[in-house]
Every structure is written in structure tokens, then in C-alpha cells.
Amino acid sequence: xxxxxxxxxxxxxxxxxxxxxxxxxxxxxxxxxxxxxxxxxxxxxxxxxxxxxxxxxxxxxxxxxxxxxxxxxxxxxxxxxxxxxxxxxxxxxxxxxxxxxxxxxxxxxxxxxxxxxxxxxxxxxxxxxxxxxx
Numbered sequence: 001x002x003x004x005x006x007x008x009x010x011x012x013x014x015x016x017x018x019x020x021x022x023x024x025x026x027x028x029x030x031x032x033x034x035x036x037x038x039x040x041x042x043x044x045x046x047x048x049x050x051x052x053x054x055x056x057x058x059x060x061x062x063x064x065x066x067x068x069x070x071x072x073x074x075x076x077x078x079x080x081x082x083x084x085x086x087x088x089x090x091x092x093x094x095x096x097x098x099x100x101x102x103x104x105x106x107x108x109x110x111x112x113x114x115x116x117x118x119x120x121x122x123x124x125x126x127x128x129x130x131x132x133x134x
Contacts, residue, residue: 007102007119013089016125021095025083032076039068094122104134 011017043065050058089095106115120132 001106002103003106003116004101005104005116005119006099007121008099009097009121009123010094011097011123011126012129013091013093013095014125015091017095018086018089021086022083025079025086029076029079029083032072032079035072036069036076039065039072097123 046061046065086095102119104115104119106112114133117133119134120130121128122130122132
């Protein structure tokens with residue numbers, strides 16, 4: 001029988017990994033900045049039409065725009081924090097990419113709790129070098 005469980009995916013930090021992560025984060029930061037710029041442009045366009053619209057509708061749209069801005073600013077702040085964290089990683093440390101779901105085979109006689117323990121996949125330069133708690 002197969003059971004679903006969580007598997008942590010992490011990499012051993014190398015200069016190549018840091019460079020790759022920083023490049024991806026920089027791209028995401030630029031996308032976030034573009035999104036903020038687009039939101040501001042849309043807001044300006046809307047405000048030009050605002051005098052001809054209902055006051056309650058204007059307030060509703062302004063609130064929505066402010067929510068979008070705040071959400072995007074939060075995303076950008078998180079990306080900047082992650083970029084700083086990656087910059088400070090030392091070679092040989094672990095960088096956690098995230099958690100994926102995996103399956104484990106269980107059969108009679110197995111230690112149920114041991115089988116369901118979180119698994120771990122360790123990468124180095126994108127290659128699997130170790131699988132823990134298979």
C-alpha cells in the first residue's frame with residue numbers, strides 16, 4: 001500500500017547555487033517592480049475618469065487598487081528578504097527549496113510512524129545525492 005507524506009527538498013549551498021538563486025530572485029523582484037508600476041499606471045488612468053463616476057464606485061476601486069499595491073509590496077519585500085538571506089548563505093550549508101508530497105510503500109510488519117516520518121531529498125548542483133527515510 002502507498003501512503004502520502006511530506007518530503008523536504010534541500011540543496012547543499014555552492015557558489016553556483018547561490019548565483020542561480022540570486023538570478024531567479026532578481027528576475028522576480030523586477031517582475032514585482034513592473035507589477036507595481038502597472039498598478040500605478042492603472043490607478044492614474046482610473047483617476048482621470050473618476051470625476052464622471054459614482055463616488056461609491058470610485059472608493060471601491062481605490063480600495064481594490066490599494067489592496068493590490070499592498071499585496072505586491074509585501075511580495076517584493078519578501079523577495080528582497082530572501083535575496084539577502086541567500087547572499088548570506090555559506091558554502092556547505094543547506095538551502096531549503098520547499099516541501100513536496102511523496103509516496104512511501106508500507107507493508108505488514110513495517111513501523112508505521114517511522115514510515116510516515118518526513119522524507120528528505122538532498123541536492124548538490126541540481127543532482128540528487130541523498131534520499132533520507134525512503
